[in-house]
Amino acid sequence: MTPNYTLSGRYRIVRSLGEGGMANVYLAHDLILDRDVAVKLLRLDLRDDPKTIKRFQREALATTELVHPHIVSLYDVGEENGMQYLVMEYVKGMDLKNYIKSQFPLPLQQVLDIMAQILSAVATAHAHNIIHRDLKPQNILIDEAGNAKITDFGIAVALSEHTMTQTNTILGSVHYLSPEQARGSMATKQSDIYSLGIILYEMLTGSVPFNGETAVSIALKHFQSAIPSVRDYDADIPQALENVVLRATAKDPRNRYAAVEDMAADLKTTLAPARAGEKRFEPADLNIDETKIMPSADIQAALAASQDGKTQVMPRAHEAPAKPKPAASKPAEATPEDKPLPKRSWAKRHPLRRKLLIGLGIVLLFALAVLVGWELSQPQATTIPKVTGMTKQAATETLAKRHLSVGTVRRVKSNRVRKNQVIKSTPGAKTSVPERSKIGLTISSGAKEMSFGNYVNDSYQDVRQTLKSAGFTVKKVYSTSDVTAGQIISQDVAAGSRVLPTDTTVTFTVSAGSHYVNLKDLTGESQRDILTYAQDNGLNVNFQRGYTDEQKEGYSYDQEPDGGTNVRSGSTVTVMMSRGNQPTNQPDPKNFYVKVTIPFKALTAAAPQANNVKIYLEDDTHTRETLYRELTIMHDTRISLPFQLTGDLKGRYRIVRNGVTIANKTQITAEDATN
Template identity: 30%
Template sequence: MDTTLTDPIVGHLLDGRYRVESRIARGGMASVYLALDIRLDRTVAVKVMHHTLAEDPQFVRRFIGEARSVASLSHPNIVQVFDQGTDGKLVYLSMEYVPGRTLRDVLRERGRLPAREALEIVIPVLAALGAAHQAGLIHRDVKPENVLLTDNGRVKVVDFGLARAVEATNQTKTGMMIGTIGYMSPEQVTAGVADARSDVYSAGIMLFELLTGRQPYEGETPMSVAYRHVHDSVPVPSALVEGIPAPLDALVAAATDRDPAKRPSDATAMLVAAVQVHRQLPKTPQQLPKAGAHAAPPATPAQPAPAEPYSTGQMLAVGLNTPRQNPPANVTRTMVHPRPDMLTAAPETPRSRKPGIFRAGWFVAGLALLMVAGIALTGWWFSQSRNVKVPELTDRNVTLAKQQGESQGFVIKIGKARFDDHLDKNMVLETQPAAGSEVARGSVITLIPSAGPETVPVPKVEGMDEATARDAIAKAGLDVGRVSKVASDTVPRGLVVRTNPVVGKQVRKNSDVNLVISAGLLMPDVTQMTRDQAQQILTQKGFNVQIDETADDTEPGTVIAQDPPGGSETVAGAPVRLTVSKGPDQGWHWPWENQPGQNMANVPDVRFKNVQDAENELKAAGFKVKTRDVLGTQRVVDERPMGQQPIGSQITIWH
């Protein structure tokens, strides 16, 4: 089925950065998509949590914290986490894309694997888990679905921390246990707690499945399987499949012990034991006895004698934290006794030994020490890598990123900061080499901090004409935004009165600066104003006021006309003629006096109040309001008409 038609996330630009190309897989907790990181131009895998989890705030908080911890892991056998984030209701992880298939796919295709091949898969898994355990992280969900085999043969572990984040949800756990109960340790089932030894148990179950082709327990319900994990001991693989070498039985038995204290202390301890077993595996199955076969019995000394060097089987038991004197019951036949080819006659007392035998004893002891050193070195080689990946340190505070890098063994240097429009100052913009690059341990990583957006001061353009001001603003690295005009009796027409933002303010480069241009000196409109108020305003502005009176129906003392009219261009000192009403002729009466039943109301006195407050008060009293700007202030300087007026009539205010 074409997921493009059925999955709305396919084709979506997630978080403005990840272009989702196709869906790779879908599981119980999340879906995985192939995506292109358009910022870094690289292919990534994006894991998007199902909405039932993403809608749980507790899960999202824990998920973010776990993602940050996992992102700090840098190991060749761990799938690198690059980024985490949210996009609307989508909660996602951006991870290294690993072309290949899961270990579950291999098991479905091939069934059980040969012993050597099974160990060669488990060993790098243990190396990955060991690195996490040393960093204080527990996987909690080790299973074949979370082990990837790349096309070039590398083994990768994925989904560190996701199970821990799910534990934080308020949802029932039953659905989450169905897919993983077969690998859960007894303590996870009974108490819901997990530590490094829980991962060891799961790895032991996975090794059992690789060797036998099935899980140790089956049941009709998840709880029946969980019950057997708690109350039964995991059988040795050779009980199901003949020919599995005894050391592998011992490794599985120790890793899957129901008592956590009897298991290897962490994945690194199990890794050393697994490497030792791998070294013992024969090229052909006949070279070691099967788990059910008996080795030749040892020669029993008549009296206590110095211990013989440990056989490889005994060293395995030590590596698995098993006391030398009391090895596991199911491995006593092969683990406690020397191999047949190393048996000698019963040891003599020290006085009867010959010099040649002494030398032979020292030689065997030296050989044993050499073998121990070889095992330790091989374990270290498997668990370490000469090359490591550069961790993801971008989008983090420089100081914290430096501490994280140094804690992982890198030498951290701080490079020259670079301006960036999207990242805050002192956040890591880039690393050199880039995250995910393979470098030698202890290499130098240079952090390039963000200097934040580049800012420039708004230039002084007041008093310039518009063309000159535009040129000055462009040279400063800014753009001209909105241009508006305003009357001014101090700035000549066509020149800049002011800018917004103001001169000298630091603003982002390439941002807009608005210009306010002078429209010159305009004649104020004082019609309908009282004579005294109009004359005062015009005189203050420097005009030469002349007044004519005439009979008119308007209230006496009201300016009914002016010349030049309001809004016309003029110059300071120009004459202005006002026509003022001296009242109506005799016999005139107010229009509403002949209209019985006319609703009247007192006009509120709003002079010297804020313009907006004045408008609201007049409208609340039932009047219409007209405003006129004569002084450019936000205070009312005059109001007409006043007294009692018909409700619904117009009141003019000047400011």
């Protein structure tokens, strides 16, 4: 199909989007409704194949029945010049397979959000008794807003249409194939759940659990090998989340979730603190097959069938009938023929059998020696140690202790593992392998930029856990608001900005509600205790330092407002922390300014957004943890920072723009003053 060709006088082909085993997909423009659409056109070499046509038509029928925001919509079905086509919703973005490759590692909350959308769509299909049978990341599209949409119901089947599923016929992608499908059994709703578990595994680890040189070898692993642990890849993944993977991919369908809705409900709470200590999921032993006792009549019939004839006893060839004894009256004279033959041993009587037995014995001894030698030459089994988080050198030494060596080394970007540290080993930890095996290592080549989301109106606790697991440093300040306490009001990192998680500190302004707090007297308390009190009551604290004879160093000696005052949640309390007694003969403090220029960074060229800037100072009166000033800039801005330093004390400042530290200067003295 060439560009600018108009299908049925309505759909003008723009370009090719991809080619599949059954059909080719094109981007087209609907000339009537003035919108972009995706046209799925049956391949020319298959248009006379009745099975392919039936499958193509089945996709149209299945998609027509399913109306869901996370299932690609079907707009039209048609035929032109013997070419059958489907007109579908065009999803601008990429499939989940490529999305994982480009964005990995995905924040855990994002993994849960995408899976929730997929599960909701599959639940709708199952409610219509339609099984997808080919769920895989390549059949899940992610649009530019991050929404998932399932497509390709080409081999979907209604539960009532048993004739569409042929025994010993495997349909679907082998990497996501359920054990029962690998055996050739009919697909069920639990088969889709198994595929969903593999998709979740891939989103968490970046790869499928089973690989092999052939499709058959991969299929065998699906019903013979245990699913590798996602926590061996990343120990920060909660056990509750791994349990969803383990239960969805249980070998026996009876151990899986009874319905997709059950999986969705379980997945939703995996990051909840209440499930932090959850034990690893172990499937129930459902092997209830018993040894069947065959009836006696069947046993007799079987015995009769196995007996082809009775064993016959044959006379020896050298034995002759006994001769009659001679008359006793006159013994006959012995002749040479009448003399008894000398007795011979069995070996002399059977020389050929003797040679055969000796030869057989030699062969058996030789075979036994070969087997023993082969067994002794084989490497002993050993278990792969855990090397995640180690440097390549440390991992090499650890593997060597188990008589293993490093094989292929692959470097990938990672926001969870520091640069030059091991992300995972292949095979994974605790896997039994022969000694002298080569173990592949995946090593972090450093963090990669990711697009920061918009978390306004979300729960701070949920967002904090998600971002911390992705490598961000997360802080908060309170603000009085009519918004529900605990919800995020604003963020200092602009949504959509590209940031390095490990280098980014994001500060959220969190609603403290609208109630009042009776402020207690904070004098005489440590900084840690004051912060805990402020956290529990939704207050912000501004620490300052000074000399005093009233309180020992490190404890507060004054506050503003005073204790007993009613203050609104989200208010800021200034607390003076003691630096100890005023030193004798202490020189007068030096007061000076340091001027710095804060560069503006345009997030988008089309519509520049203001930069959020936070400045932290440390001198006689300021502490490094306390925010000195916050401002927004739309261009390069020059400001003056005030310092007061006494004696040999050194100052410092830190400037954070959109959550990223852009300046961090220490050892500041009066000599750095700007005239």
